[in-house]
Amino acid sequence: MHMTADAREVSKTASGATATRDIYLPSERKIISGGGTPHVVAKDFSIYYGEFEAVKKVNADILSKYVTAIIGPSGCGKSTYLRAINRMNDLIPSCHTTGALLFDGEDIYGKFTDEVLLRKKIGMVFQKPNPFPKSIFDNIAYGPRLHGINDRKQLSEIVERSLRKAALWDEVSDRLDKNALGLSGGQQQRLCVARTLAVEPEILLLDEPTSALDPKATAKIEDLIQELRGSYTIMIVTHNMQQASRVSDYTMFFYEGVLVEYAPTAQLFTNPKDRMTEDYITGRFS
Amino acid sequence: MNLGTRKILDRSFTAVGFGSIAVMGIALLIVLVPIITNGVGSVFFTGTLEHRKMLFNEFGRGNTEELAKENASSEVYRKQIYGMLSAFEAELETMESEKKQDYLSKYGPVKTALQTLIGPLPGEPEAILTRYKYGQTRWGKAEEKLHEFLYETKWDFSNPDAMSKEYFVSRATEFEGTSLVKLFPFVEEHLEDVLRPEFTVYWGFLTDSSVDSHIFGGIWPEIQGTFFLAVGAMLFAFPLGVIAAVYFTEYAREGFFNSILRSANSTLAGVPSIVFGLFGLAFFINTLKVSESKSVLAGSLTLAIMILPTIIRAAEEAILSVPKTYKEASLSLGSTKWNTIMTVILPAALPGIITGGVISLGRAAGETAPIIFTAAVSVGSAIGLADVFSSPTPALSWNIYNLASEHEAAAEIRHVQYGMVLSLVSIVLLLNLSAILLRARISKKLKG
Numbered sequence: 026m027h028m029t030a031d032a033r034e035v036s037k038t039a040s041g042a043t044a045t046r047d048i049y050l051p052s053e054r055k056i057i058s059g060g061g062t063p064h065v066v067a068k069d070f071s072i073y074y075g076e077f078e079a080v081k082k083v084n085a086d087i088l089s090k091y092v093t094a095i096i097g098p099s100g101c102g103k104s105t106y107l108r109a110i111n112r113m114n115d116l117i118p119s120c121h122t123t124g125a126l127l128f129d130g131e132d133i134y135g136k137f138t139d140e141v142l143l144r145k146k147i148g149m150v151f152q153k154p155n156p157f158p159k160s161i162f163d164n165i166a167y168g169p170r171l172h173g174i175n176d177r178k179q180l181s182e183i184v185e186r187s188l189r190k191a192a193l194w195d196e197v198s199d200r201l202d203k204n205a206l207g208l209s210g211g212q213q214q215r216l217c218v219a220r221t222l223a224v225e226p227e228i229l230l231l232d233e234p235t236s237a238l239d240p241k242a243t244a245k246i247e248d249l250i251q252e253l254r255g256s257y258t259i260m261i262v263t264h265n266m267q268q269a270s271r272v273s274d275y276t277m278f279f280y281e282g283v284l285v286e287y288a289p290t291a292q293l294f295t296n297p298k299d300r301m302t303e304d305y306i307t308g309r310f311s
Numbered sequence: 312m313n314l315g316t317r318k319i320l321d322r323s324f325t326a327v328g329f330g331s332i333a334v335m336g337i338a339l340l341i342v343l344v345p346i347i348t349n350g351v352g353s354v355f356f357t358g359t360l361e362h363r364k365m366l367f368n369e370f371g372r373g374n375t376e377e378l379a380k381e382n383a384s385s386e387v388y389r390k391q392i393y394g395m396l397s398a399f400e401a402e403l404e405t406m407e408s409e410k411k412q413d414y415l416s417k418y419g420p421v422k423t424a425l426q427t428l429i430g431p432l433p434g435e436p437e438a439i440l441t442r443y444k445y446g447q448t449r450w451g452k453a454e455e456k457l458h459e460f461l462y463e464t465k466w467d468f469s470n471p472d473a474m475s476k477e478y479f480v481s482r483a484t485e486f487e488g489t490s491l492v493k494l495f496p497f498v499e500e501h502l503e504d505v506l507r508p509e510f511t512v513y514w515g516f517l518t519d520s521s522v523d524s525h526i527f528g529g530i531w532p533e534i535q536g537t538f539f540l541a542v543g544a545m546l547f548a549f550p551l552g553v554i555a556a557v558y559f560t561e562y563a564r565e566g567f568f569n570s571i572l573r574s575a576n577s578t579l580a581g582v583p584s585i586v587f588g589l590f591g592l593a594f595f596i597n598t599l600k601v602s603e604s605k606s607v608l609a610g611s612l613t614l615a616i617m618i619l620p621t622i623i624r625a626a627e628e629a630i631l632s633v634p635k636t637y638k639e640a641s642l643s644l645g646s647t648k649w650n651t652i653m654t655v656i657l658p659a660a661l662p663g664i665i666t667g668g669v670i671s672l673g674r675a676a677g678e679t680a681p682i683i684f685t686a687a688v689s690v691g692s693a694i695g696l697a698d699v700f701s702s703p704t705p706a707l708s709w710n711i712y713n714l715a716s717e718h719e720a721a722a723e724i725r726h727v728q729y730g731m732v733l734s735l736v737s738i739v740l741l742l743n744l745s746a747i748l749l750r751a752r753i754s755k756k757l758k759g
Contacts (some may be wrong), residue, residue: 113643116642145645147645158756221643
């Protein structure tokens with residue numbers, strides 16, 4: 026019921042939009058609807074920095090348990106859009122939004138939305154690895170402790186489980202009490218993933234997670250995304266189009282704040298519907 | 312600009328930089344060397360028997376037997392001195408009155424000088440002030456006094472165009488032909504036997520109370536007072552300052568009100584400290600009546616107000632220097648703002664906050680003006696912890712000034728003044744050093 030209403034509205038926009046560019050839904054939408062449900066839904070969703078409209082009237086469904094990549098040139102609003110989903114943009118005082126952004130049908134920017142609870146469900150990994158200057162154990166246990174788990178045994182289990190999920194356990198299991206800043210960049214980033222997983226989020230937002238890493242560490246993070254696919258809804262912003270095509274099921278292309286094209290990854294990269302998308306992925310501009 | 316000019320410019324810039332640092336170093340040396348050498352002299356010096364007698368009588372310290380032995384050996388020579396005095400006094404009686412008057416007027420100063428040198432003479436009424444109960448306790452000082460005993464200081468006013476000149480006249484020549492003339496070479500020769508100088512280490516200088524307003528004894532009340540005042544100021548200013556800094560950096564919104572607050576804080580940091588002193592008197596003592604009169608509490612509060620802006624500024628800087636990514640990471644894990652501040656931001660900012668705090672502590676310990684009207688007295692005994700709400704206290708900074716300029720015998724107690732200065736400098740230096748070490752330790756822990 027919810028689904029159909031949604032689909033109608035989005036497709037309406039897709040066919041009738043003149044102010045913005047045409048919005049394409051994933052073509053296999055109907056097939057997906059059997060297994061996947063929209064997890065985050067944007068309806069005419071705009072983000073402003075003061076007067077400047079950084080993201081313009083986006084209408085899109087992010088499907089549950091799939092990996093969605095967001096690509097586009099610098100300053101196109103892709104990070105802004107990603108950070109809007111767990112309200113990290115609240116840190117910027119001039120930032121405000123219009124339209125609606127729904128998470129499980131609830132308005133993320135609603136008057137009574139508790140952003141702290143929201144962020145617990147929507148975890149985020151940042152561009153630069155940002156472990157706390159604490160021990161590896163305390164880094165992972167930070168989230169669970171915040172949410173009231175203080176039993177040492179229970180915490181140990183969570184730490185091990187999270188580190189295993191993030192494919193880091195074998196590398197650090199013997200030095201959990203060492204400072205996390207002593208790890209390599211790639212290990213730090215996987216630690217950040219583990220730390221996010223420890224609070225058991227439903228959505229994982231990855232904001233250019235490999236841009237500060239070397240190719241080897243990048244490959245490990247990509248492997249990790251493959252591991253986690255299917256268990257979490259994952260959104261990843263990336264500059265690297267090969268990466269987008271390797272790891273994602275769907276891809277969104279943003280240009281100057283507009284969601285230009287949104288399609289299954291294979292289709293977007295092989296048969297883009299929009300000229301702009303084609304120019305971008307063939308490297309005519311960046 | 313061509314390469315040659317550029318190089319010359321670079322070099323001259325380096326030269327000026329080095330020059331200014333060198334000037335600073337030399338200035339520091341000129342100040343510190345006398346402070347250290349003279350200050351150390353307040354603890355390590357050549358003490359006389361009078362010093363040991365004083366310690367025994369005033370502080371009950373020392374070996375009774377040994378002291379008795381020393382006294383006996385000193386007494387042998389004293390007896391001879393006293394004998395010469397009484398022989399001369401008997402001789403005076405036989406003189407005709409005019410001559411007697413003449414000698415009496417010269418004999419008075421001799422007796423006073425001798426008394427200053429070796430302590431009270433027999434037959435004199437007992438001194439009321441402790442300082443007159445003993446001779447010279449320090450050998451260096453005794454040698455000066457010996458000179459004063461042997462020579463009378465006179466001034467030559469004959470040339471009205473020039474400054475009058477100081478010259479010395481031997482007292483012995485003035486008593487030519489009397490029996491007293493033997494006294495002067497005898498005292499000169501046997502002063503060591505009378506005073507028995509010995510190398511002394513007097514740690515009591517740091518832990519004893521003063522006797523007869525710093526003529527004897529130590530500076531413990533001042534050290535303790537300084538400690539009370541500085542720590543008291545910290546107790547008020549540190550929590551307030553950190554909370555204010557958290558407000559400024561994390562909660563305050565940019566706006567008119569906030570910018571007024573900020574500039575008020577900056578202005579407060581530049582207010583002369585004497586103004587804070589007056590403010591403390593007017594506000595804490597006269598208006599709020601935190602205490603009847605001067606008290607450690609009032610002084611601490613005044614110092615707290617004075618160092619508050621510095622603490623706020625340092626804490627603000629420290630909090631702002633915490634990478635924003637820590638905050639983002641914490642918030643993205645579903646942490647509240649309060650939790651993020653307490654568990655991530657403040658711990659990471661701790662080295663900077665502590666450094667600012669300890670430097671302010673050093674400043675509070677060294678400031679004089681704010682405590683003149685609110686807490687400091689020039690002479691007093693050490694106060695108990697329970698008295699801080701009502702009693703004033705002596706403090707190093709104020710007493711350094713007081714002893715050097717207002718003490719009635721300032722020239723006699725230079726070693727105490729230097730000792731106080733060295734103590735204060737050491738305390739501030741130690742505080743700053745501990746701040747550096749603490750900072751290094753926490754930073755190392757944070758960096759892993």
